[in-house]
Structure formats: C-alpha cells, structure tokens
Amino acid sequence: MVKMNSAHQEDPFASLLDTSTSQTYLDAIDMARKLAGIGSTVLLTGETGVGKERFAQAIHRLREREDAPFIAVNCGALMASLVESELFGYEKGAFSGADARGKPGKIELARGGTLFLDEIGELSSELQVKLLRVLEERSYYPVGGTRSADVDCRFVAATNRDLEARIRDGRFREDLYYRLNAIAIDIPPLRSRKEDIPLLSRAFLREFSERYHRPVADFGPNVTEALSAHDWPGNVRELRNAIERIVVFSQNGEARLSDLPASLRDFMPIASRDQPTSGFNNSNVSLPTFGSLPEWLARREREYIDAALEQCGGNKVAAAKRLGISRVSLYKKLGTSANVVPTRQL
Template sequence: MKQFHLDVNQFLNTDIDLLEINNWEQLQEIKNGFVNYNNNYYMITDGLLKQATLIDNSVEFHVAAHALYEYSVVLVAEHDEIKGYLSVNEMLPQLVHHYQTLLSYFTTITKTSEASVTVINDKREVILWTEGAERIFSLPHEKIQGDDITNHFEEDKLAVTDALYRGQTLQQSHHLPRKNVFVLINTSPVYVNGKIVGAVASETDITSQVKLNRELMQASERIHRLEQNLQTLQPSDDPFREIKGQSPPLEHTKRMIEKLRYTDVSVLILGESGVGKELFAKAIHETRETKDSPFIAINCGAIPNALFESELFGYERGAFSGADQKGKKGKFELARNGTLFLDEIAEMPLDMQVKLLRVLQDKKYFAVGGSLEIQANFRVIAATNRDLDQLVEEGLFREDLYYRLNVVNLTIPPLRERKEDIVQLVHHFLYELSVRYHKPIPDLSPQFMNALLKHNWKGNVRELRNALERLVVFSNDGEAFMEDLPFLAKQESVPMNNESNGQPQTLQASMDLHERQLLIEALKRSDSNKQRCATDLGISRATLYNKLQKHNLE
C-alpha cells in the first residue's frame, strides 16, 4: 500500500534556479524566477513578488500541505540543498489524478472480492455495501447505500456501531446479526487525525457450518440415547461386543483395556484412520464406568474454531450476541460422571488446548459468560491418527497437554496387521448390511475371500465395510461379483503357496498361510528371540512354540 501514500517528492517540480540577491535594486530587476533575499525566499512571476517558505523533503505530506495554506509556493530541500518546489496550481491536477487512481483501485477491489464488507460514516450511513454483503443478508445495495444502517438491522445486534461509538475492534468473533444468520465478524473503527469518522465490518458466512454442526451434535446425542436404550435391552455386559476379531494384536489391546477397569487415568488412542478408535474408546468407557454413565464424543476436526469454547464449556444466556436465551450445557457438563471422548485431538486449536489443559489440571471451569464455578468430573479419552510427538516438536501441539493426555496410550493395530480378523469382520458386516438393505446374504467363494485377505486395506475397517456395502448393494439374489470391487478384480488370481498346484485354495489354507507369514515377519523383527516375538504378537510363549511347530518354523 506504500504506493498510495502521499509523499512530498512525488509532487516536486525540480525545474528551479535559485538566485542569491543582496540588495533591493537587484530584486526589482527580476521578472520571473526564485530568489533568496537576505534568507527570505520569493517566487517572482511577471514581476509579481510572492513569498515562499522552505521545508525538508522528509516531512509528512500534511505538513507540506499546511505550509501551502500560508504560502503560494513551498521550496523543498534535501540536506540543505534545494531540490524543487511545490505550488497549489501544479499540485491540484496531480492530487485529482491520485484520487482517481485510488478510487479505481478501491472500486475494482470491492467488485473483485467476494467478501462481505460494510463501511459506515459517523452518521451511521452506509457508504459501502459489497456484493458479498448482498448475498449474506439478501439486501441489495440500492436499498441500503446512503441509508442509516439501523433502519435495516436491530441496533443491539450491530457490531459495526460498537466500533463507531466505542472504538471496539473484533477479530473472528462469532456473531448473529439476524435471526438464523451466523457470521464470523471483524470490525475496526476508522480514525482521521485521532477522531473516529466511521467503521468497517467484514463478515464470513458460517450459517451452514453452524447448522450442520448443530445437526451433527443432535444426531450424536440421539445415537447415544439409542445406544443407551439398546444397552438396557441387551443382556451382554461385554464391553468388546462391537469389536470383531480375535487376532493376537487385537486380543493384546483388549487385555490392556481390561487393566484400566479400576482407574480414571487419561487415555490416548493412536491409530490410522478407519481402525475404529471410537469403538475402543467406548470399550474403555464401558470397562470402567456404570451403565448410566454418559459417553460424550466430540470430533475436534469438525467444529469451527469460533464455536469450540461454547461447545466444550457451554454458555449462559446472553453470553454473546445471538446466544440461545436459555443458555446451553457444554460437553464438559454433559460428560459429568462419565467419559469425554476427544476424537481428532490434534485438530484442536492451540488456544483451546490451553483452556482444556487448565480444566484437566484444576478440575473446574466457568461456562462462557458465566460467573459460577463448575466442578469438572469426567474421564478423558483422546484419539488421533497423527504423530503428536512430531506436532509437539513443530509447535503445533502443546507439550504439557500431550503429557496430560498420554498417561496411558493404546495403539490400535491396522487391519493389514491383523488379517486373520478379516473373515469375522466380513461375516459380521455382510449380515448387518444385508439386513439393512433387505437382501440375501451374499455367498463369497474361497477365491473372493482370498482376494479380500490379500488386499492391503489402507482405509482399514472403514474401507472394508464400505467395500462390502457396495458388494451387498450390487449383489443379485445372494450372488456377489468381483467386478463390483474394481480394486479386487485387478488382483491376480494366483495360488498363495506352491502346494496348491493351480487348484483353488480353501479358506483355512489361506488363513494358515497368512499366519505363517506373520510368524516369519515377527521372528525377523525380534531377531528370533522367542520371548520378544511372543510379546509382539500378543500371545504366550507356549502358544508361539505350538504355532512354530505347526508351520515347521522351529
């Protein structure tokens, strides 16, 4: 923006020849030019003498302009050497051109930008109303331009007038200027010579995000209520009933969860996207809480930054512009005597990390806009698919919060490391999805199952379920087709060992071969140390020896 600032030098006329005059007779003989007569400066035009003054070229432009009010001409010097002069007659056309240039840039910027920008003067009259503002508020500029803004909005809901009257500045503030219109707003007063002459507001429409977030929260609460109702009807008290599989890595994870039964320590669940971290969080919750204890899940990556504090802490009525008059309980309160599950914890903004840490340390907090201290009584489980150690090193995640959450950590194994669970997962999902779509359960051939076992499943259990859902949807009278899963159809239909001689393998043979391969890899990782190998696989040493003997790997 430097090119738009007025500078003395850009208006300077350097065509000047200053004469040094010592007596009055010489001065009278000069018809045109600039003279220095006894340290007084004059401009002579057609014999007419006009007094001038001298300024330095480093002064602010308004100083030079003020000098031109008193003198017809202003001489400009640099380090006591006169470089040129300023005159009103020569500057006026240049100032007009400068103004026209500024106006052209300003007009083009406001037309090009999609942002909502509102500018009012000291009389609250709207002097700028961009197309972005028209879209958000469905109000054409012809109806509001030049009019008092309070004729179109309730004054107590106008943040821009607070900037005008009180000099208040807002940055990314959650605001409700009209019913059912949510925005993030920035406001600033406009100062001229220390006096407020207007105000500017810039708004970003977040109405759809707020409504979607509310719907997601409501849906989450409804699902939780249904789950609780379902649990009261189910006789099973097994906290792992929703976790399918019996592979050694999975059984090892279950045993670790069982050890948390009589504790209230914070737990950090690590694992790739799609491994089912929330299922394991619920298993931890059910392991150490009563049936009536709430399990409140919140996805930190799905909440706009401006809504984070009110979602966690809740707010009192009138806490901010547009707040629900009844107030709202936050997730801390909803999780009282239960578990708060913070999914995608790495996505939590740094300022909220500080506030969360304070709650976990002090066990108390205040609702937004509240004055009553609330006791925090909940257990915390956090989850992420990102490397928190790396984020801490990069300054993107607070180290003190990391240690507070990472009292116990569980790493959920990816599906490719527990492929023996795929068979049970497939049968479970096929049954569930067939019931949902009112279709016969597809009968998968050994070759089909073999292809599922060979696939890498980068998206883990979620990817497997989505693939099977597609399979059920396109199945025909209980018959599934490999071409409905293109990533499987591309796999070569070759035997998985050399003993099949081109004959189709049975499911048991495929599973045995996969188990043998897992044992080989585990032995390599442990340098054939049987105790370490058994620990890595989550099985006893005796079980390991039995399996090694079975596969001739002793």
C-alpha cells in the same frame, strides 16, 4: 467404585473379540479391559478407520452405569470460533447471537459419563492450554461466566496424528501430550492383522444381509482372495463399506468379485501361497476387468500414493520417504511443482 448392572456385566469388547485372532489387536483389547475400575484419561492412537470410537465406547461401558452419557466431540470438525463454547458452554448474554438462556457445553453434558475427544491433534493452541487446565484442575469457566464449574466426567481422547511429531513442529503442547499419554493404547491397522479380514468380512456380511433383507450366504469365487490382497488404507471402515456394497449389488444370494469397488477387483494375487514360487504360470494371473495395462498401472500407482499420503497425514515429504522416491518425483506424479511450498502441510 460404580456398581455395574446386569447389562454391563456383559463384556463390551465381545463383538471385537469375536472378529479377531490377531495378537496385537487382542493385546490392545486386554489393555483397555484393565481400565474397568479407574477413571484416568485415556489416549487412543491409530490410523483413520481402525475403530477408535468403538474402543472408546467399550471403555466407557466397562466402568459407567447403563444410563451414563457418552458424548463424542470431533475436534477437527468444529469451527475454531465455536470450539470453546461447544466444550465449556456459555452463560446467557455471553456473546451476540447466543441463546438467551445460555447453553451447557459438552463437558457438562458428559457429567457422570465419558467425553470422547476425537481428532485431539486438531485442537487449536489456545484450546490446548484450556483443556490442559481442565484436566489438571478438574474445573472450568463457561464462556461469559464468572463462577467455575466442576468436571465430573472421564476423558478419552483419540488421534490419527503423530503427536510427538506435532510437538516438534510446535503444533501440539508437550505438557498436554504427557497429560493425555499417561494411559495410551495404540490400535493396529488392518493391514497388520490380515488374519482378521475373513472374520470381519463375514460379520459385516451378516449385518448388511439382515439390514437390507438380502440374504447372502458367503463370498463367491476370488472374493476372499481380493479382500485379503488389499492393503486397506481406510482400515476396518473401508472394509465395512466394501462389504455393504457387495450386499447391495448382490444377485441370487451370491457375493461376487464384480460387486467389489474397482480398487479391489482390479487386483488379484498373481499366485496363491500354496502355488510354486518359481517360474511363471499364466493360469494364476487375473487380468483387470477393464482398461489397458498402462491405465491399470496408473490407477494402482495413484491409489498407492494416496494411501501413503493419508497414512502420513498429508505430509508429502514423509510420504515420499515412505514410498521410497524423492520429493521431486512425488510432486511430478501429483502434477504439482516441488518448488511450491504447500499453503497447509499437515
């Protein structure tokens, strides 16, 4: 077992614990902290923006020494023709245009540390086979190489896709899934832990106030209500961006409702929880800051549809089911024909 130095005696999850009271989120952290003494492959699941890489970095810091490398690879951003050489490296003269000295791959660069494979669900079928062999045999061949190299790193994979659905569609190998899924941690979306929004918002407010030297003490009237009312399809990343915008446009040290993105400031709760639920009280109604009612409704409808599409990975059939409308209705709202099969349906 690796002896942890003084820097690693601190809890790497401390910053996450300080901004959460949600039991489901705390349970995910507790599960991750139990991985301190083992080097097993870990699969992190959750929507875009929930903080999977932060979890991966914290898991890395739990076990590895301070100078151990943490190498992150976005499997969805790599060109298909370069993925193999990026992961496994290549020998000199392996292919036209290759560096004459050869090049180590990400697996070699992560030696003694952690290789974080983000968006693992986007890996091609061919690379899935090779990755499975690496995980099972703990060795691999660099491109153009004739001698195998050993693997000395921990693998942490992450995805915002439903891998079981992709297995049924024939786009992800079942054996690789079960190899990755031995230890799986699901990170809940922000909309399911709204009690954390005030804590996270104030933490981001302090961060950006210090970064931009624009002191903002707290949020102005209705800002907290607007933040709590939003569903945050982009999760913590979207919230962080919204708070950065508030700080950038703040005046006289005040975070104002008008400084929020339009998708947040156009909608405010009609009534707060401590108001009577029966009857109609127009003093509780906040009108959109601009535009007519039909324009506001159209914007909100499209935002809702876009959020459903993102949560369903672009699958229009699944998004229509989630929205409670027919596939034909969804295509009409998107301005496309339901009879046209998309060229690439994720």
